[in-house]
Amino acid sequence: MRIFKKISVLLMVFTVLLNISTFGQTLNVGEISAEPGERTDGFIIVPEGSDGEEVKIPLTVINGANKGPVLALTAAIHGYEYPPVIAFQRLITMIDPKQVSGALIFVHVANIPSFLKRTIYYGPHDWKNLNRVFPGKEDGTMSERIAFQITKEVIDQCDYLIDNHCGDGNEDLMPYLYCPQIGDANIDKVTKMMAENYGLPLAINEKGRPTDIKESVYAGNTAIVRGKPAITIESGKLGRTDEIDIKRVVTGTLNIMKVLNMIKGEPEIKAKPVWVQKYTIIRSEKTGIFYPLVSRADHVQKGQLIGYLTDFFGKRIQEARAPYDGIVLYIVATPPMSPGEPMASIGQF
Ligand SMILES: [Zn+2]
Known part of the structure; x- marks a missing residue:
């Protein structure tokens, strides 16, 4: 049964993979460059603008020794949402590049100004919500400049995206995920497959997100309108770093790597998610x-x-x-x- 399930998932992924690159070469993201079989840490530079000086977004690229897709993972697009940040610290040491097919781009703290100034929802330079200004503007305000760099360096280079959030500093939140469905049968199928295999108890069947590539608004949606399946994770609450919320992100990320055949093994799932319509x-x-x-x-x-x-x-x-x-x-x-x-x-x- 399990083998059949895995084969059907792989076939599903394969139909979408047909039009994407399989990776097995040097991967350059921001200032850094990673060869196959190598992990590299570094930064994406967001240049200075009218409202602030240059900022540096920390990231890790794990470039696998074998060919496969590029999975991007973003954390702290809202800077007061911590469990994914801590989960990424663990994941980058747990994952052996030699065992990976494809590559991973971890954006550790996307909204670094908000993280360092401890603001909820909004960035401290322009008081804009970073997850409402995608795909950003090269010469815009700080939030727009960050969105632009993440779109160009990370989303444009990936095949799949997991955007990681949680309840912000003020939100008491249960774990769930957003599964956008845009009406493209191939992309919708793979997005749904990611949602079903991440391991969260509840999934939202999200319809009606913007379809304009120039006004994609959300990070996840920016990937989707570019033809890249993406889910948005919510795990954690109230500015805390509870172990259970961190572990959920670690397990979920590895689950998605398994269903995309980037590492060996079966996803650890207790039950399929309950769907919210x-x-x-x-x-x-x-x-x-x-x-x-x-x-x-x-x-x-x-x-x-x-x-x-x-x-x-x-x-x-x-x-x-x-x-x-x-x-x-x-x-x-x-x-x-x-x-x-x-x-x-x-x-x-
Ligand atoms: Zn958020």
Whole structure:
């Protein structure tokens, strides 16, 4: 049974692999260069612009000794999301380039200004959300310049992308992933295969992401509109580095390497993910203090009060209610709230 499953997955991957390069040569990313069978650490330089000096994004390239696809992995596009950063530190020492078919590009801390200044959602130079400005601009603001370099150096050079996130510093989040489906049968099949084999308990069937290559908005979507299957992982919460959230990323990354035949072995999966067909982000209308009434992964009923906002004098000014029966994907669990910001995300099965 397992052999048949593996063969069918490989065939599926192969149909998409037909139009991509199999790697087995020097790989140059940013300032660094890795020969087959070699691991190299270094940086992508983001040049200075009107709002700030040059910054350096740390990355590792593991160029396998054998031919295969290029898998790119990004962490900390939101700089307060830590478990993937720690997971990458482990993965780069666990993976032996001699045993790898293809290559890996690990972007350790994509949003280095946000990481070092400890900001949530937004970069400290331009107060833009890096995961809303892809594919970026070469001469834009800091977030746009970072997006441009990641698109050019990483996404344009890969065949598959896993963009790693978690609940931001304020978000109590359950583990899940976004599986975009764009209406291209080949790409959708492989993206879904990645989603099913990563090992997370819940997957969102994501439709309706932008299709314009010049306005791809999200990192994962930037890969997809360029014909490269991509999933976005959420594992972790509230600015913490819990072992369980780190391990999930380590195991999931190795699982995807296995189904792409980059290393030997079968993915470690307890169960296929439960699929969420729709989700709604409930947003704040006002400034104030937020009081959550539910936790991540709680099941909620339509109309249930899941949190409320008060003004600075304790008067209730907005109620957040579940739009349908569903599950709490995340809820903000710290007090500050500004207009337009998410209070919670509810998924529907
Ligand atoms: Zn994020």
